[in-house]
Amino acid sequence: MLVFHSRTQKTALLFLGLILAGSRIGAQQLNRTEPIWWFGESVAANLNYYRGTTQMLNENVTVPTAFHKGSGVKPYFSLLTEYRPNKKWGGMLNIAYDNRGGKFDDVVAPCNCPAELKTNISYIAIEPSLRLAPFASSFYIFAGPTISYNVAKSFTYKQEKQEDRTGDWSNVHKTAFSAQAGAGIDLMLSAPSNTTQVSLSPFVSFLTDLGHEPRANQTWSFYAVRAGVALKIGSQKRKKDIPSTVSEQKINFSVRAPRLVSPNRQVKETFPLRNSVFFNMGSVEIPGRYVMLNSAQAKAFREEELQDNQPANLNNGRSSRQLAVYHNILNILGDRLRSNPKSTITLVGASDKNPAEGKQMAEKIKDYLVETFNIDASRIITEGRDKPLVPSEQPDAKKELSLLREGDRRVDIISTSNELLMQVGGNASPFLKPVQIEAIQQDPLDSHVIFNALGASELLKSWTIEVTDEKGAVQHYGPFTKDQASVPGKTILGNDMQGNYKVVMLGETNTGKPVKAESSVSLLKTDEEKQVGRRYSILFDFDKSKSISTYESFLTNVVVPLIPENGTVIIHGHSDVIGEENYNVSLSLERAVGAQNIMEAALLKAGKKGVNFETFGFGEDTGMAPFENNLPEERFYNRTVIIDIVPQK
Structure with missing residues (x-):
């Protein structure tokens, strides 16, 4: 029984750790609509713990030896409502089915017979709580009273050499008053600009036994650690008719x-x-x-x-330089195996x-390494599978299956040798050691003018930008349909070294009404950078953002x-073209924000000050994507x- 206690406590602590880790991502606020009312449901596991003394079960059953401690894992379900008038405080209400069942620690009756006692006592609970978000972020804490109405009170007593005894507890309180406190984090599933917001919210809470003794006689009491997840939906109503000035x-x-x-910059990547x-499919x-x-x-x-024999322009064909390196992967692998x-x-x-x-495909690569690089065949193991270890196609996938299956038809290179592993992510990294490249980067992102x-x-149906210089010359950019657009600063300057510009945003609402907003900008061009910039990339599996934690050591130490x-x-997140466009924007921003949070914490610990972060999520935007999307x-x-x-x- 001590082992069981240890496991359940570790499970609850792990769940709390995940919430606290996720709070770093939640601490960076995304631009979202903020509904005041949220509705949803939750499901959780109650880790119940018993203490006290229990011997008389009801008027007909008194067991020969008293029971004391016990524990159990039982379900919890609730319908929930949240009220959030602002980002820092609000209220929560759960109407729940709360099962406090479990099993008492076994005892030995006077006949030297082992005995056990189980119960399935459960309640309908009303749980109002105060909700506080101390960092004005997605991480929150809550606390409040619980009012529980008993709906089930059965027990089963088993003793060796006699028939099982079942029945209902006597003297059970119909109503019990207690309290709880906990923490959670809202992980947003919807795009930041959506009127309807959806979040998946893992939470953990502690329910005290103060005031929660289930029976009027005996001294049995129980407390619980609850770990679960809530699905919440909030909607901010839009006015039916929005005048142009309001738009x-x-x-x-x-x-x-x-x-x-900076038109150009030397970069070490x-x-x-x-x-x-x-x-290829079928080959x-x-x-x-x-x-x-x-x-x-x-x-x-x-x-x-490969550091020298690459196109000099980092943006030449966007992905040609990097692909020229990647398409040498078998030769890089052969060189590393030969050197180690x-x-x-x-x-x-x-x-x-x-x-x-699949094994035939693996054997083809093995043959190349053995025959061309003279690698000992015993150093290479081949396996065949119907799906890769981390597949892109999921069992319920219905859209864009051809692209997903192209990505799953592959040979993965796995190694436990430090000479081959990527330094990113430590020993758990699925990637190989990176390649160092030097190149000239044209139009670096920090030299772009960003229109938000x-x-x-x-x-809006769409919007455009008019940029007017001091001589009255007008440049037009657009149309755009997203919340953000980017134009290189050198494109606006043209042959000029500097300039002052009036910026006008013109748009049309979904109801056909015009929208106009103005700003201004001053630009100054520098000569080609003599200092060297540095670039790092971290990769993600399909539809994953939370794996950013595996890069913490790399981001912190390198x-x-x-x-x-x-x-x-400058941090910019990207995604491929598979999936819904708005979701991909949100996913890429979560990836970028996660990296920023890790680095900010490391900078604070190192005592470095004044670092300015500019973080973007471009999603599948083909104009900003580092690669094409033609090949897997x-x-x-x-x-x-x-x-x-x-x-x-």
Whole structure:
């Protein structure tokens, strides 16, 4: 029984740890509509604990030996309402089915017979609570009284050498008053601009036994640790008819201009190496886009060559330079295996409903490494599966199945050798050690002019930007349909070194009414950067954002030490084109914000001050995506957060 207690306590502590970890992401507020009323339901597990003395069960059953301690895991369900007049405080009400059943610790009767006692006592509970969000974020704490009405009170007594005794407890209080306190976090599932907001909220709470002795006689009492999750839906009503002046107020328009426009910048990039080789549908041959060498070429190949023999422009064809590195993955792997003769790998091939074909794919790669790079075959294990270890296609998937299945037809390279593993994520990282690349970055993101029109995706059909210089020349950009748009500063400046501009946002509401907002911006162009910037990327599996925690060590120990005091860090999250567009924007922003929170905490601990973060979530925006989306490897690389450490200007 002590083992059971330990496990349940550890489960509750782990659940609380997840909430506290998630609070770092929640601490960064996203631009969302804020409903005042929320409705939903919750489901949880009660970890019940008993103490006191229990011997007389009812008028007909008094057991020979008293029971004292006990425990049990029972379900909890509730319908809930939340009132949030502002970001910091509010109220909660749960109407719940609350099962406090469990099993008492076994005892030995005077006949030297083992005896056990179980109960299924349960309640309908009314639980009003005060809700506080101390950081004005998604993390919250709550506390309040509980009013419980008994609805079930059965017991079962078993003793060796006699028949089981069942019945109802006597002298059970019909009503009990107690209290609870807990914590939770609202993880948003809906796009920031949606009128209807949906959150999934894990929570944990402690329910005291103060005032909750279930019976009028005996001294039995119980307390509980509750761990569960709530689904909440809130809606902010929109007025049916919005005058044009009100529409303008609804669109929160602002412009973020760079202090200096840098047309070009030298960049040292740590490029993550995806540990997968993607095969064409219906073929077990290594696709021709992967660079294949002959034995003589392989003998001369060195990974370091890839730093120099790449297109100089970081943005040339957006993804051509990075793909040129990635498509050498087999040669990089061969070079590393050759340089580290004790390292080993496992090649796991996946082909839908055909594990034998998956193994054929893995064997093709093994043959190449053995025959071309002269790697000992005993160092390479091959396996076949019908799905990869981390598949993109889920059992309930119905849309874009062809793209998902292209991504799942692959061979994953797995290794426990430190010489091959990526430093990002430590030993748990699925990726290979990154490649270091130097290049020239054109139009770095910190030199873009960012136009924010918050609410536009919901209220406007489209919007455009007019930029007018001091001579009256007008430039037009758009139309745009999202809440944010970006234009390189050097595009606006053209051949000028500096300029002052009037910015006008023009839009049309969904009801056909015009919207107009104005701002201004001043730009100054610098010569090509002489200082070197640094770029890091972290990758995510399909539809995942919370795996950001696996990168905490890398961000804290590798990236943060390179950030100077009063420096600037640009973080931009991206996604592939699979899935709903607004969801992908939200997902990419959650990824970027998670990285920022980790780095901010590390900077605070290191005592570095004045660092300015600019964080964006571009979703699947093809104009900002680091890669195309034609190949499965491009879509995998677009599931990323890119971190640019900008040199001081």
